[in-house]
Amino acid sequence: MLLAAFEMLGLVAFAASGAFAAVWARLDVFGVVVLGLTTALGGGIIRDVLLGITPPTTLRTWPYLAVAAATALAVFAFHPVFARLRKAVLLADAVGLGVFATTGTAIALGASAPVYTACLVGRTTGIGGGALRDVLLREIPLVLRREIYALAALAGAVLVGAGHLLRLPPGPVTVVAAAVVVTVRVVALWRRWNAPVARGTGAPAE
């Protein structure tokens, strides 16, 4: 129950981030809805396919669909109100990342996956929706460009895995782990943390 409400939060956040990206790419209203839905549902579909849960839960739960579509339509209608909120969109992406990385891990543990497998499935759930969004808009995915992105998702997944090994209650652990992911991402964006790039990275002549 707690987890379901929590997943809804991630869904709204990712649907909004996909819809904003679509509006900025000058897509029309249907493109905005399709991209919002893809971003919101993509990670969960990848998760369920990896775990052999078919048809995927997100396609069998109509409130998820309704909420994601309504969010995308609201962004389409009211986006000028949020016009300077580029930072809010990165925050929404961070919330989606945190929620899906941690709930994905919890769901994989519930499906009896080994702990490190569950962490990888969770991390993939978290980054999957945003990666689909960026690939469809022909951008190099955020996960490859913003270093703390994949690391934050992995940290959240590992916290849920550790909580499982310590037999802590999964609901609160998931919420705390997601909060850690969001905090790490927000601080990384705010302080412009950067991971090192390799020296002399030009590609050699062919």
Place this chain on the structure above:
Amino acid sequence: MLLAAFEMLGLVAFAASGAFAAVWARLDVFGVVVLGLTTALGGGIIRDVLLGITPPTTLRTWPYLAVAAATALAVFAFHPVFARLRKAVLLADAVGLGVFATTGTAIALGASAPVYTACLVGRTTGIGGGALRDVLLREIPLVLRREIYALAALAGAVLVGAGHLLRLPPGPVTVVAAAVVVTVRVVALWRRWNAPVARGTGAPAE
């Protein structure tokens, strides 16, 4: 039987659309065949993975493979004959969209998915092959740019779902629903129907 023949029609249409896109992107003969096969088989593979049908039917049915490969080779060999048929290629894409969106829904219903889940799986089957084609060629997928695309696919899927609820015979319903999809797409292309774009869509400065 009717459905199998009908799926073959969609297969030929999508294989041709993928092969033409590959020829225009100056790929060589193997690239043309690979992209034709990917476009023709991609939607059905996504459908079967979502429904837990493994290995996917399209990979287990050699006539599908042979017909799709032969279509791609024919396009490679004879494409100058069709040189001014850009409109014919958009028509082929529309036929593939209509056939796969509706048969995908019917197959999902046959696998006991709830009706709205089946509609979503069908819509994804219809748009999946073309989306793979466009992503591999680094184009923003048609489904995101042409508004009536996703809507037409969804309309066809919903018609099949409605026919199922009304206990109509699935074969004829599927064919009629596919014809509706193709008609909507063709009229939309012909009359240049456009859905609204959001106002003031420039991305805010970072």
Place this chain on the structure above:
Amino acid sequence: MLLAAFEMLGLVAFAASGAFAAVWARLDVFGVVVLGLTTALGGGIIRDVLLGITPPTTLRTWPYLAVAAATALAVFAFHPVFARLRKAVLLADAVGLGVFATTGTAIALGASAPVYTACLVGRTTGIGGGALRDVLLREIPLVLRREIYALAALAGAVLVGAGHLLRLPPGPVTVVAAAVVVTVRVVALWRRWNAPVARGTGAPAE
């Protein structure tokens, strides 16, 4: 046992090719690791999803993960040493292609897939990791541009399938078939073999 050691070789090769591509695209250290892992594990994950093996083997086998991550980190740290080795990276990609196309076919046969289905699954396993790498970096995948790529993968898969029909021992057949793939690719690159492009390939005006 032989196959497991052999798969490790392909894993190292693909992880290196993904990591080099990431370094050249100026990604940071986490991007390099994520892209190395994706390239190394992507083909096997696609294979297992197509065969209904969930969660995918590569996500359940921690030595695979450790070796792929270590390879990517080594490339990040020491890549200037290899600075003029663009050819070595294409060789690594060829080794990964050969190993995964052939072991993928063998694994699909082991899962009781029909022979031609197994060949297609194997070919997809071989080209999947590299295709993911190229799409994420916004490049048209090697498989579409370098003609002998898909053909070499298919040849290796077919050799494994033929060995299965002739009841030859699968281990040695797989190694020989992989060697054939690598040889074909290397000779094709060295002699600049090209497949024909269609005549007059400009797209007609819209």
